[in-house]
Each structure stands twice: as C-alpha cells, then as structure tokens.
Amino acid sequence: MGVQEVFTTFGDMYLKSLLSTWLMTAVCFAGGLALGILATVLRVSPIKPLRVAGDVYVQLFRNIPTVSLLVIFVYALPYLGATLPYRTCLLCCVVLVVSSFASENFMSGINAIGVGQIEAARSIGLSFVQIIRLIVIPQSLRTTVLPMTNLLIATLLTTAMGSQVPLTPPELTGMVNYVNSRSVAGISAFVVSAICYAGTSVVLGFLGNKLDEKVRIIR
Amino acid sequence: MSANISMRDALYEAPGPKTQRRVRIGTAISLVLLVAFIAFVIRQFYINDQLNPKYWSFFARWTTWRFLLKGFIGTIKVAFAAGIIAMALGLLLMLGRISPNKVLSATCHVITDLFRSLPSLLLIYFFFLVIPKYGIRMPAFWMITVPVALAASGVLAEVFRAGVNAVPKGQVEAAMSLGMTHGKITRKIVLPQALRIVIPSLVSQLVVVVKDTTVAYVVSYPDLMQNARVLISNYDALVSMYFVVALIYIAINYATNQFSVYLAERSGTQVLSRVDENPV
C-alpha cells in the first residue's frame, strides 16, 4: 500500500488525527505553562514550605517517565476513587510533565536577570510587586522563548503517549498502529505520520526563532 | 541548583518586622495545607483499602526485588546500548554537519533535525510494526534499543555541536597558522576539548534515554516497567507496584541529573542540554 492509497483510505481520519494532535499539543502546552508559572511562583516565594513543595513537584514530574505517570492515571487512580476518561488522563500527564520543564525554563530565565538589576530597581524606589511586574516577568519571558519553543516541540512529541491508550480519533503515532492493524500499509503510514510531526516541528521551530529574534535581550 | 537559590533569595530583601510576621503566618498556613494534602492522599489510599498489607507485604520478599532488579538490569542494558549507539551516531552526524562538504553537511543537518522531531514511540512502532512486514526479524532488545538510540542521536548531535562551538576560536586559528588541515584540527584540537565540555550534558541525556526505554513493553522486552507488570498480575497489587516503580525511575533520573550537575560544577562547564531536553 503506497502513501497515496493510505490517503484515499484513511485520509479523513489522518486529518482528524493531525488536528487532534495539534489541539492536544496546544492544550497541554497552555496548561503546562499555567501550571509551570504556578510552580515557579511557589519556588521563588519567601515561604519555605511552599518553596520545598515547588521544588519537589518539579523534581517529581521532570524525572518521571511519562508512561509511568500514564499507567498511574489510567490504571491506579480508579482504585483510589478517581476514574478519568482516557483523553483526560493523557492530557493531565502531559500537562504535569510539561509544567515541570516549563518551571525549570522560567527559573533559568529568572537566574539570567542577575542580582544587580534587582538592586538597581530597588534603589530607584520600585516596590517588590513593581520589580516582579516590570523587570522579572518581562525579562524571564523574553529569555525563555527558545527553550519554550523546544518545550512546545517536546510537548508535541510527548502526545505520542496517546498511542498507549484508546483514543478516538487516535493521535499521529496511534494512527500507525491503527492503519497497520487494518491493512498492510507497511511503511506508508509511518511516513505520513513522520512528515506530520517533522513538518509541525519545523514550522514551530521557525516561528520560535523569529519570535526570539524579535524579543531576545542582548546582554 | 545553587544558582537558583541565590537568585530566588535575591528577589527579596532582608525582611523587616512586618514582613517577618507575614512570612511566619504564611509558613504556618502553607504547612497546614500541605499536611492536609498529604493526609487527603493517605486517606484516599486508606478508604480504598490500598494500605492493606496484602498489597505491600510482597515488597518485603527478596524474590520481588530480585525480579525487579532483573528488569532494572534490562533497562540499564538498553539504556547503555542505546546511549553508546546514539553517541557514536550523534558524533558522526555532527562531524558531517561541520564538514566543509556542503552536500554531506546538509544531509546530516536534515537527518539530525528529523530524528529530533520524531517521537521515539513512532520510531519504536517503525521497528515493531513496519520492519517485520518486510520480512526482517529483530530481537526485542534491538527493537527497543535502535529506535531509542536514533531518537537520542539527533539530540546528541546538537549537544556535540554546542560543545564544538564552545571551543575558543583562537585555538582553531592557532592550529591553522601552524598549517594543520581541517581534519587534523578537528581530530587533534577541537574534538578532545569539545568532548570534555559536553560530558555533563551527555550524562544528563541518559535521563531522556532511560525515560524512552519505559515503553519497552510494546516490544515485550523485559525491562523494569515490563517486569513490574508481570508482578502486578502475580500479586494483584497494581496501585502499590505502579507507585513504587514510578519512585524508582524518579530516583534513578534524579540521581543521574544531580551527577551531571556535579560533573559540570567540577569541570567548570555547563549542562548544555537543558534547551533540548525532551520530556517524552
């Protein structure tokens, strides 16, 4: 079965699968950023237990293999009184993992600012909240564009974990399984999925680089 | 880590009396909330009978750990084999990319980016589902090792390239002024230094490789995760087993990361991989 036949037989489904992969990537990245910001706030707060909680959170979810987290969500949580739909499980797992890496990016963005600028801001009379709003947040956002672009691509790749649970429509990696179990597609299904992943990554990488050129802080 | 701590402290001034009181109150409230959260988790375990000794007692048996250890050795075997192949391939891809030959350079660039932009699971399906259709039979070990290695090689090529770029330009210029050729400069001057620079980053990439191996059950290779699944069906103790396995992976990866940070601090270099770290 050639690539063309794969398209005529499974074209509709592939389109749905691609869109679903994109949507999951967007949702997970947005959720990961939001949770990552929250974790970072905890980690830089002056309250010791919150700092420790934030650090532990990040270490847990940046070191756990996604599949290990996924089996806990899918198979273990029902025994603990929480049965979630498959897609919800997947989204939660990816969001948790992505958020820990997002927080690491934010932390290195904050570290890049340096003590001196904070002291300078203090010495012209800016309040703590103003320093965070005017110096820390804008600078850490602008220095993390490239790492965050890489994280966005990594999020796309992580949604491939969706192939390990039944999803309708399957995401791009699950499609290879789906097509191969229904016909002798051989290499074609793989090639189509690979092109979708690589194409998306190239576009995201290009956009990320463009944005970085625009907002990068020269130091 | 140490850099994090100094900067996040620098965001705050030495607290005055009012701030000190607020921090104390905040500390108390947050402690209560954290304890409440932990209590809630334990309660969920308790009311669902998951603290029942029958789910945990088999962890006191040596045979359980021996079987898990066997799986762990399987994981380590795949991780190291994949790591070594990925290093060799990554190094070749990088060398090709920096070579003066434009065609070779462009080809290696494309291959590097391709491997970096495909999920390792997709590559695993390629070796598991696609290759056998063409009559090629591979042992389970290679069906997991090769795709994991390919996925890592793209990232490692970039790590090596960052290492090469970190070698001071003056070194190359000095070597050129001695009349050394491109190949000789790369071999004798650039590579030895670049390798030293990237060692901590290579170690931290092992974490990504170990994570990628956890889907070895797809090809029925007996790694830690796969053996844990076997134990689950033997003892009917799913929740405890999955949590313990997760903790084992977290501990290994945390230790690996800390080791790479230690190496970086000792040699005065940086872990270059942060940007490319792939949480699959």
Add this chain to the structure above:
Amino acid sequence: MPIETAEPIIQMRHVDKHYGQLHVLRDINLDVQKGEVVVLIGPSGSGKSTLCRTINRLETIDSGEILFEGKPLPQEGKELAALRAEIGMVFQSFNLFAHKTILDNVTMGPVEVLHRNRKDAEAEAMELLARVGVEAQAQKVPAQLSGGQQQRVAIARSLAMHPKAMLFDEPTSALDPEMINEVLEVMVELAQEGMTMVVVTHEMNFARRVSNRVVFMADGQIVEQNTPDEFFDHPQSARAKDFLDSIKGH
C-alpha cells in the same frame, strides 16, 4: 574640616554588622552634611562598599542606627521604597535594565514611582541624557553601549528621581581606563552643583580634587577622616600611611 551646618542629612550611630563570623562594620559613626562630598577609601574588604550600601538599606545592619534627614531608615514596605526614591545609587556594574531602552531606563523611576506622565518624564530624561552626553543612544539597549556610556546612563537614571543624596559604589572600577574620566567628569560636575555624595572609589585624584572629606576605612572600622589635602599629605595612622604607600607604588 567638614562643613558644619545645620542637621546632617545622613547620620550613622554605632553601626555594627556581621557576615557570619566576619565583623564587616565595627561601631561606625559618620555624619554627612547636606551638599558634602564624602569619599570612602581603604583596602578591599575594609567594609567601605558595605557601609555605602547600608545607607539605602540594600544591606541591613545588626545594631546601631542610621538616620536620613533626622529620621531612622524605614525597614520595609512603601516607606522604604519612598526613602530609596530620595537616595540615588550608582553601582560598580551599572545594572541597567537589560530589556529596556536607554530612555526607558531613565523614565522608569519617574513614571512608575513618582507617577509623572510619560511625556514630561521623557523630555526630562532626554535633557539628563544630553547632560551626561549619551542622548544619541536613547533608543538603544544597554548592551549596545560602552561601559562608560552605561555608567553615565546609570547616573542619569538616578538623577531623574531628583535625589537628595547620591551613593556611588566603586562607579569606575569595572571600566576600561580610557572610560574612567568620562564618568568622573559627570561626577565632578554633580559635586560642583552641590549634590550630597558618598563615593566609594579608588580614584585618589578625584578624592583630592572634589571631596570635602576623605574617610579611610580598614577592617570594618573608620580609621581616620580628614580634608583631602590633610589626609593625603599628612596621614595620621600607620594603616593609612601603608595604604597610601601601596597605591603610590602603582
């Protein structure tokens, strides 16, 4: 001897500070009069930078008290921010806001702290930038400027707040030799206009030419203080003599 006018603008009484075991400030007593230029000199590690930084509470003190215009330094909150708005500070490493243009660096304080409208703040900022000779760079970002230019911008940023006194913490130590003078010239001008200044520096010519008083520190203590001519020509203490000899050697 120093100008003895009404109430000193800065008063330090029995100030002590430790960094762990290290006693960095020992029983410091120092008054600075309005319009006075005080230069702090001494070997590295003598506590002169720390002393300078305690005056706007970038460093806290363990005991003793510091008064600004007769009032103890506030310890936190709005009051502390308001005090800092009245005291300019120039750092060794410039510390310009890396993500803002030169103009925005200068207007940030007036707009955000003094709540001036942006247009007026920008007009005044341009005047200040012209005064320190970097108005042509207003739309650039800090990293595009030389060290000397960045430090002059940092001075303009402080001046934009109309400070009642200015602290200079080794303002020329991070500069290449050829850029030191362009910064010192701006400081000389400020001194001549009557700005109250506390300057930590190694520039002895500046100290001799501009200051009203030289304060010599060693091991966290004020060892001696005098008019610049008296201090440089007839140092009293052995520590000061040794120090002056050691820098003459260079």
